[in-house]
Amino acid sequence: MCRNIKTLFNFEPPATEEEIQAASLQFVRKLTGFNTPSKANEEAFHRAVKEVAEAAGHLLDSLVTQAEPRNREVEIERAKARNAKRFGTESAT
Numbered sequence: 001m002c003r004n005i006k007t008l009f010n011f012e013p014p015a016t017e018e019e020i021q022a023a024s025l026q027f028v029r030k031l032t033g034f035n036t037p038s039k040a041n042e043e044a045f046h047r048a049v050k051e052v053a054e055a056a057g058h059l060l061d062s063l064v065t066q067a068e069p070r071n072r073e074v075e076i077e078r079a080k081a082r083n084a085k086r087f088g089t090e091s092a093t
Contacts (some may be wrong), residue, residue, distance in 0.1 A: 009060055012069035020060070024053035
């Protein structure tokens with residue numbers, strides 16, 4: 001489940017609210033073991049996702065670095081190349 005959580009810090013353009021929300025949802029899913037919570041746990045589950053997203057947003061806003069921001073397109077191509085090497089498939093470029 002958590003394999004879908006991507007690094008969100010130091011990218012140009014910065015992480016969107018949707019990306020932070022998606023990472024938070026994956027994190028809470030991993031912690032709880034629920035893909036979809038039961039009705040009894042639904043409120044707590046959604047509250048946790050909201051709180052994690054808020055904390056992640058505050059964290060990303062407060063971090064500093066001297067490194068140049070990474071380019072999303074370049075990182076996507078690097079990931080494709082790593083996957084092609086790892087799984088022995090052609091890189092779709």
